[in-house]
Amino acid sequence: MSKYIRAKITENTPVNKDHTLLGCESYRLVLSPDDIPQRSLPGQFYMIGTDSSYDPLLKRPFSIFRETSSAEGGELQFLYRIKGKGTKLLKEMRKGETVNVLGPLGNGYPMPDKNLTPVLIAGGIGIASLFPLAEKLSGNIHFLYGARTKNELLMLNELKGLVKKELIISTDDGSEGEKGTVVDVLNRFLTLNPQLSTLNLLYSCGPSPMLEAVSKFAAEKGIKCYISMEESMACGVGACLGCTVKTKKGYKRVCKEGPVFPSEEIVWT
Ligand SMILES: Cc1cc2nc3c(=O)[nH]c(=O)nc-3n(C[C@H](O)[C@H](O)[C@H](O)COP(=O)(O)OP(=O)(O)OC[C@H]3O[C@@H](n4cnc5c(N)ncnc54)[C@H](O)[C@@H]3O)c2cc1C
Ligand code: FES
Known part of the structure; x- marks a missing residue:
């Protein structure tokens, strides 16, 4: 409680x-x-x-x-x-x-089946939400971490010590890691590892435009994806309706029914 x-x-x-x-x-x-x-x-x-x-x-x-x-x-x-x-x-x-x-x-991320090695996709400060998931999964994950520029990348040494599979860093301006958005990197990563597309699961947290792009990418490829939504909040406990998002099942409160939603449920406006 x-x-x-x-x-x-x-x-x-x-x-x-x-x-x-x-x-x-x-x-x-x-x-x-x-x-x-x-x-x-x-x-x-x-x-x-x-x-x-x-x-x-x-x-x-x-x-x-x-x-x-x-x-x-x-x-x-x-x-x-x-x-x-x-x-x-x-x-x-x-x-x-x-x-x-x-x-x-809030609800937190649902845990994956034991036989899956999920791909976690963080944008900027979204690392704060996905890092504990990576820890809970003992680093048995692929981690794509992107930001606009290198000064926005946080906890890189901690990530390097934790992630046991692929860790790909990217920046929009190319100042650190691969150049391009995390969605570009995700596309390249799954093209190089086609076996992951059919089996896998994505988790993502970051700015809304990134979440929308990841959700659309997941829908096109038919990959299950969970996203943590960022909405301004007032009460945090479901009382004010200030944080609602439109979903295919009606309006939902990010603080109460979220912040994590299956990406296919969100209606992007
Ligand atoms: C579930 C959840 C977890 C979060 N976790 C983190 C975290 O770990 N670290 C972190 O730095 N931030 C996190 N955020 C975002 C953080 O809550 C906002 O950045 C913060 O509330 C801004 O407060 P402020 O008073 O500084 O800005 P304000 O003066 O309230 O707002 C400044 C500007 O930011 C916009 N804004 C405010 N809140 C949000 C938001 N939630 N999403 C998008 N735009 C917003 C406003 O519309 C305004 O344009 C999280 C948000 C949610 C919903
Ligand atoms: S912040 Fe009040 S209902 Fe979510």
Whole structure:
């Protein structure tokens, strides 16, 4: 069960090399909560108060990047990119200050059958959501990680240490790894490994245009695909209907029925 908890900040530091570069500034937030209500599933998220008040208007959703049990230190870790008011306030918070958090929330990624080696496709900060899935699957996955430019790529050493199958890094501008979008890379990867198309499963998290392209690609190739949707949220618990997306089964709340959906269900508008 999810619940409100207070959590002390034990780290709030930049994670990318050139963290001041416009549009790329990203941080790692480590929290030591009074209590972890329940172990999270990969793909679940917390609403984090982006200042020390209880102002619900200043809560924002962030994927759980890492979590340790009380026996291991009882920490929650998040990766976040500076976007607007809430994240700018969050980056000003210092070690020792407290925030209010609510979670774990949402459904998380369904686990694959044991005989499958899924392909995980992350765009930019989407790494925060897919990294715990890769860990849960003990690195027995292929991982395609793309971003606009190299300063947006996070946790590369951790990924290199974790992923046991193919790890392909790409950037739109060619500043690191292969040049092109992750969808270009996915296309090339499956062309080179045709056996994966018929057997496999895709998981993806990243910006909406990327998710739409991955979903269309999966539909064309007939590959099952799960995507984690990014919508602005207010309550995070299904009450305000502020985060609905259109699906083939009617409108669904990203915070409650999602954030993970089978890609074929989403109606892209
Ligand atoms: C389930 C879920 C998990 C997420 N996990 C992470 C994470 O691990 N790390 C991370 O950095 N971000 C994550 N996000 C996105 C993050 O919640 C937003 O970037 C954040 O709420 C922006 O808050 P802000 O106050 O800084 O910006 P705002 O001032 O609220 O908004 C600035 C701009 O960003 C747009 N925007 C706001 N929220 C979103 C959103 N959710 N998706 C797309 N555009 C948005 C607004 O329309 C506006 O144009 C996640 C979102 C969801 C729904
Ligand atoms: S954020 Fe309120 S219903 Fe989803």
